[in-house]
Every structure is written in C-alpha cells, then in structure tokens.
Amino acid sequence: MTRRRLEAWLLANGFQREKGRMSSHVQFERAGVKITVPGHGPQDLSKKHLGLIIRALAAAGFDRDHLRRDFT
Numbered sequence: 001m002t003r004r005r006l007e008a009w010l011l012a013n014g015f016q017r018e019k020g021r022m023s024s025h026v027q028f029e030r031a032g033v034k035i036t037v038p039g040h041g042p043q044d045l046s047k048k049h050l051g052l053i054i055r056a057l058a059a060a061g062f063d064r065d066h067l068r069r070d071f072t
Helices: 003-012 047-059 064-071
Strands: 026-030 033-037
Antiparallel strands (some): 026 033
C-alpha cells in the first residue's frame, strides 16, 4: 500500500487531516485516534508500518480482517 492510498482511505473513513508542523509526516485524527503517515522515504509503506497502523485502527474499533482486505 502506498502512502497516498492510505491517506485517501483515512479521509474516506472520516479522518480529518491535521495542520502540519515542522515535520514532513502527515497526521490524521478521528475521535481521539491519531494515525501518522510518513512524509518521506519510499512511497510504499513497509509491512511493519502497515501492521502498526492496522493495530491502531483495530484498537479504535475497526474490524481487523476488513482492514487487511482493504490494505492488500
């Protein structure tokens, strides 16, 4: 999954992009849950980073199996 595809998914699922700071990372927030998308490096997210995002979204109430289908 690419960074841009993840950003589009987050926006489509009710997350709001937060105002940027000094970092190139992009943060999205919804109901107290913040997801940080790296703003530099390769466009494709690593398996480790994608796993961390899935874990955070699952803890926020999203279905883990549905997330895996959407992200692969």
